[in-house]
Amino acid sequence: MKTLRAEDLRKIYGKKVKTVAVDGFSYEFMPGKSYAVVGPSGSGKTTLLYLLAGIEVPDEGRVTYGDTVLFSMGDDGRARFRADHFAFVFQQFYLIPYLSALDNVSVSLYLKTGRTDLKRAREILKTLGITDPSKRPYEYSGGEQQRIAIARALITDPEVIFADEPTGNLDSKNSAMIFKILTGIARERRTVIIATHDLDLASTCDVVLHLRDGRLVNT
Amino acid sequence: MFLLKVVLLSIRHHLLRFLLAIIGLAVSITSLVYLMSFGEGARSLIRKNARAFNLQILVLPPGQALSVQPILPRQLADSVRALGVGKVYAVLRLPYTGGFPPKAVGVVFGKDFASSLHFLADYSIEKGRDLTDSTRREAVVGSVMARTAGWKIGDTVVIGTGKYVIVGIAKAESPIVDNAIIVPLNLLMEDMGTERILAVAVAPPPERSREVVEILKKRFPNYSVQTSEDLMKLAQSFVAMGDAIRFGLSSIALFVTAVFLFAIMAITVQERRWEFSVLRALGATRWFIFRLVIVQAVAVSVIGWLLGVLLGWGLVEVSGKVMVRVFGLNLLDMSAGIVLLSLLVAIVVGFVGSVFPAVSAVRINIREGLGR
Numbered sequence: 001m002k003t004l005r006a007e008d009l010r011k012i013y014g015k016k017v018k019t020v021a022v023d024g025f026s027y028e029f030m031p032g033k034s035y036a037v038v039g040p041s042g043s044g045k046t047t048l049l050y051l052l053a054g055i056e057v058p059d060e061g062r063v064t065y066g067d068t069v070l071f072s073m074g075d076d077g078r079a080r081f082r083a084d085h086f087a088f089v090f091q092q093f094y095l096i097p098y099l100s101a102l103d104n105v106s107v108s109l110y111l112k113t114g115r116t117d118l119k120r121a122r123e124i125l126k127t128l129g130i131t132d133p134s135k136r137p138y139e140y141s142g143g144e145q146q147r148i149a150i151a152r153a154l155i156t157d158p159e160v161i162f163a164d165e166p167t168g169n170l171d172s173k174n175s176a177m178i179f180k181i182l183t184g185i186a187r188e189r190r191t192v193i194i195a196t197h198d199l200d201l202a203s204t205c206d207v208v209l210h211l212r213d214g215r216l217v218n219t
Numbered sequence: 220m221f222l223l224k225v226v227l228l229s230i231r232h233h234l235l236r237f238l239l240a241i242i243g244l245a246v247s248i249t250s251l252v253y254l255m256s257f258g259e260g261a262r263s264l265i266r267k268n269a270r271a272f273n274l275q276i277l278v279l280p281p282g283q284a285l286s287v288q289p290i291l292p293r294q295l296a297d298s299v300r301a302l303g304v305g306k307v308y309a310v311l312r313l314p315y316t317g318g319f320p321p322k323a324v325g326v327v328f329g330k331d332f333a334s335s336l337h338f339l340a341d342y343s344i345e346k347g348r349d350l351t352d353s354t355r356r357e358a359v360v361g362s363v364m365a366r367t368a369g370w371k372i373g374d375t376v377v378i379g380t381g382k383y384v385i386v387g388i389a390k391a392e393s394p395i396v397d398n399a400i401i402v403p404l405n406l407l408m409e410d411m412g413t414e415r416i417l418a419v420a421v422a423p424p425p426e427r428s429r430e431v432v433e434i435l436k437k438r439f440p441n442y443s444v445q446t447s448e449d450l451m452k453l454a455q456s457f458v459a460m461g462d463a464i465r466f467g468l469s470s471i472a473l474f475v476t477a478v479f480l481f482a483i484m485a486i487t488v489q490e491r492r493w494e495f496s497v498l499r500a501l502g503a504t505r506w507f508i509f510r511l512v513i514v515q516a517v518a519v520s521v522i523g524w525l526l527g528v529l530l531g532w533g534l535v536e537v538s539g540k541v542m543v544r545v546f547g548l549n550l551l552d553m554s555a556g557i558v559l560l561s562l563l564v565a566i567v568v569g570f571v572g573s574v575f576p577a578v579s580a581v582r583i584n585i586r587e588g589l590g591r
C-alpha cells in the first residue's frame with residue numbers, strides 16, 4: 001500500500017521579510033482515509049497541500065509517495081507524476097470557461113493519457129448528479145461546478161486527491177454535499193486531503209490535522 | 220484532436236481579439252500571394268515561349284544579351300547560313316501599341332522569306348491564309364491580338380509609315396505569337412528605314428547544338444553568341460530579382476502582423492495565467508503549455524492564411540481576366556508553390572509571434588497563477 005509521507009517539511013516565503021509558511025511538518029497519509037487540514041488563515045494549509053502535491057518546492061524536508069521521492073524529480077517529472085497519481089480540487093472551481101462540462105472533465109484524462117473518454121466522463125458526471133454535461137461552466141450553479149471539478153479529478157482514477165477549501169464558495173447545503181462526496185471517495189482506497197476552515201465539516205473526515213503557524217499542533 | 224478543439228474553442232472565446240489578428244494575416248497573405256503571382260505568371264510565360272520557339276542559338280551584337288536596336292547587318296544571316304550549321308532566320312521585331320488609350324499591345328515580327336524555317340515559332344492559321352509573298356503588303360496577326368484590337372481579315376494595320384492588309388489570323392502555343400503581327404521582313408525594314416536586323420537565329424540539328432555554338436563563337440568572335448537556354452536563364456534571373464523585391468514588400472506587412480500577433484498573444488497569456496496554472500497543477504508539463512500557446516497562434520495564422528489565399532486567389536483571377544481583356548496576356552499565375560510558400564510564411568509568423576509569450580506562459584509560477 002502506497003502512503004504519502006511528509007518528512008520535516010519547511011517552506012519559507014519572502015526574501016527580506018521571511019514568512020515561515022510550513023515549519024517542520026511530518027506526517028504519513030494512508031490510502032482509504034480522508035484527512036481534513038484545519039487552522040486559521042495564514043496557518044499554511046494551502047502551502048502544505050502544494051508541497052505534498054509537488055507543486056511548490058520545500059526549502060527543507062522531503063515528500064515521498066510509495067518509493068518515489070517527489071523532489072528528486074524535475075518540474076516536468078513531478079507534473080507527469082501528478083497527472084498519473086494525484087488530483088486537485090480548488091476553492092474557485094477553476095473550470096475552463098470556454099469548454100463544456102464534458103470537455104472540462106476530459107482535460108485531466110487527456111493530460112494523463114493523451115486521450116479522452118467521453119463515455120466515462122459522462123458516467124462520472126452522472127453519478128455526481130450532472131445529467132446535462134454539454135453546457136459551459138457559467139451555466140451551472142456553484143455546487144454543480146464544484147461537482148464537475150470533482151469529476152475532473154476522479155476521471156484519472158487518482159490515488160491521492162487534494163482539495164483546497166473546496167466549499168469556500170458554497171452555501172452550507174452544497175458544502176455538506178461536497179464533503180459527503182469527498183469523504184466517500186476515500187472509501188475507494190484513495191487518500192483524500194482537504195484544507196478547510198469549517199470545523200463541523202472537517203469533523204466528517206476520518207482524521208483532522210490542526211495547523212498553527214505552519215506546525216502540526218494536534219490531531 | 221482534443222488539443223486542437225481546445226485551442227479553437229479558446230480562439231472563439233476571444234473572437235474579437237483574434238479576428239483582428241486573423242484579418243491582419245489575411246491581408247498580408249493576400250498581398251504576398253498577389254505579388255508573388257506576378258513572378259509566377261512571368262515565369263510561366265517564359266516557359267511557354269521557350270517551348271514554342273524553335274531556335275536555340277542567337278547571334279547578337281557584341282556584349283548584348285537582349286538587343287532592342289537593330290544594329291546587325293542583314294548580310295550576317297547569309298554568312299551564318301553559308302556555314303551550314305542549321306536553319307537560319309534573320310530576326311527583326313519591334314513593339315506594337317495600337318489605339319489610344321492603347322488597346323492592343325504586342326510585337327511586330329518580320330518574316331524572313333529567305334529562311335528555310337517557316338517562322339521563329341510554330342503557328343497554325345485559324346482563319347484566312349498565311350503570308351505567301353515577300354513583296355505584298357500583307358500581315359498575319361495573332362488570334363489574341365486580333366480579338367483585343369477588334370481586327371478582321373481585310374482590315375488594314377498601320378506600322379510606322381507602312382500599311383498592311385490582314386490576310387490571316389494565327390493561333391500559337393506561344394503567347395508572344397498570339398500577340399504578334401507578322402509582316403514580310405524586307406517590307407518592315409523598308410518601313411523602319413533600316414538595313415539592319417536585331418539578331419540572327421540558328422536552329423541547329425539537336426545533336427550538334429553544342430558544337431555549333433563553338434563554331435559560331437570562333438567564326439564571329441566580335442559578336443555575342445547566346446543559346447536560348449542562356450537567354451531563358453537570364454530572363455528567369457530577372458524574374459527572380461523581381462520576386463525578391465516583391466517578397467520584401469510583402470514581408471513588411473508580414474512583420475507588422477507578427478508584431479501584432481505577439482501583442483495579442485502576450486495579452487492572452489497574461490489573462491490565462493490561472494488557466495495554465497490549473498493545467499500545470501492537474502499535471503500538464505511545461506512543454507505542453509508551450510505547445511498550447513504556439514498551437515493557438517499558429518491556428519490563428521493558418522485561419523488567416525486560408526482567408527488570405529482565398530482572397531488572393533480571387534484577386535488573381537479577377538485581375539487576370541482584366542489583364543487579358545486589356546493587354547491580351549495574363550501576367551498573373553497562382554501556383555501550388557505560392558500556396559505552400561504562403562502557408563509556410565503564415566506558420567512562421569504564428570511561431571515568431573508566439574514564441575516569447577509561450578516562454579512566459581511556461582515560466583508562470585503555479586501558486587501565483589492560482590492566486591494564493
Ligand SMILES: Nc1ncnc2c1ncn2[C@@H]1O[C@H](COP(=O)(O)OP(=O)(O)OP(=O)(O)O)[C@@H](O)[C@H]1O
Pocket residue numbers: 013014019020021039040041042043044045046047048591
Ligand atoms: N508567494 C508568497 N510570498 C510570500 N508569502 C507567502 C506566499 N504564499 C504564502 N505566503 C504566506 O505563507 C503563509 C501561509 O499561507 P497559506 O496560503 O499556506 O495559508 P492558508 O492556511 O492557506 O491561509 P488561508 O486559510 O487564508 O487560505 C501566510 O503567512 C502567507 O502570507
Ligand SMILES: [Mg+2]
Pocket residue numbers: 045046047164591
Ligand atoms: Mg489557503
